[in-house]
Amino acid sequence: MSNKTELSVSAIKEGTVIDHIPANCLFKVISILGLDNCDNLITFGTNLGSNRYGKKAIIKVADKSFEKEDLNRIALVAPDARLNIIRDYEVVEKKFVTVPQEIIGIAKCFNPKCITNNETIITKFTLVNSNVMALKCHYCEKVTTEEHLKIL
Template identity: 55%
Template structure:
């Protein structure tokens, strides 16, 4: 007898699905993307069983397609997340988010004396390591590890 596959979350017609978010980071991703201000339907699932993560979160956003800087933000919080782009109920593109080599304008330097925290200066970081994520400030050279990343 074949086991019937059942959808746990309703399909969307057009939009983006962010899958494979570690369950403990789901609400951090939601807050960072400011999905509470999203004018279209947002479906959030937490603590789904995952062979890869143990427990995972999933977010479905109708009529939303992310720009590169938003994808970079996702990669800094959930570097193994997957994006599924949906058009007319079909997955037309699957993307694995990737931590970029440079991070500009989206992360706050953790050094309170850094010029970026004192004056209106665009932040720039070199990615020193992608796993675990480690960033080096272009200006003060302070190292920010994965646990201390603060999205602007």
């Protein structure tokens, strides 16, 4: 009998693995990356054991890489996530997501009277607090918190 543990989610030959997603954020990450409308092979697991979270989720996307803007989107809902770039079944690069100090065009202001919700203007926020994901709107100066955060 082997002393290696089995993978809970099968390996991919080429692509990206998004790991260390809080289990309750799995479907948010799938949605904000548009993976629910993607033709690539996608495997995910949730409620997997994690020393950090107790339970975590993981997403494996075959033959796909993600841009910096995608990493910023992930950071807004899963700030401790990391991406493993896979080539020929091996991890060739690890990327850690970080919440940027300035968030442009990827989040919606929760204030219905904000100009960004009434005219065609790209949203712009400054990070106030990454622990509770508080973003201050550049235009109306209202603070959008995690509970009201909508990713574009």
